[in-house]
Amino acid sequence: MERIKLARDNLDLTQKELAKIMGVSQPTVSLWEKGEQDPTLQNVHELCKHLKTNPSYLMGYSSDSTMQVNLNPEAMNIALRWNSLGKRGRKIVDGKLAEQEQLIELEAKRGETSVS
Numbered sequence: 001m002e003r004i005k006l007a008r009d010n011l012d013l014t015q016k017e018l019a020k021i022m023g024v025s026q027p028t029v030s031l032w033e034k035g036e037q038d039p040t041l042q043n044v045h046e047l048c049k050h051l052k053t054n055p056s057y058l059m060g061y062s063s064d065s066t067m068q069v070n071l072n073p074e075a076m077n078i079a080l081r082w083n084s085l086g087k088r089g090r091k092i093v094d095g096k097l098a099e100q101e102q103l104i105e106l107e108a109k110r111g112e113t114s115v116s
Helices: 002-010 017-022 026-034 041-051 073-083 084-114
Strands: none
Touching: 002 026, 002 041, 017 041, 026 084, 041 073, 073 084
8 A cells, every 4th residue: 555655755754653653563554555464444544544644545546635535334344355355356356246236137127027
């Protein structure tokens, strides 16, 4: 999550300073920034608060670092898990979601036909 570094740099914070604010170690912040470890959902919320940004920006979904997005914890957890899958994993999940959407659409059409 290279955007953690960008947001941290924008506030002129060192990794060590951010780690202290967050209550984690400096190597943990480094792992987050390199994308080698994902922050927990709670840490994402704390990062956003301290870095004055939002989850969508940190996760790369938005280029607007000031835009506020209010996701419930379950939706945020799903977004974080999807983001951690990598390109191949996201493609697989997106394909499965498309399959499920088609099945739901077919079931809805069958329901409409049987009601007529």
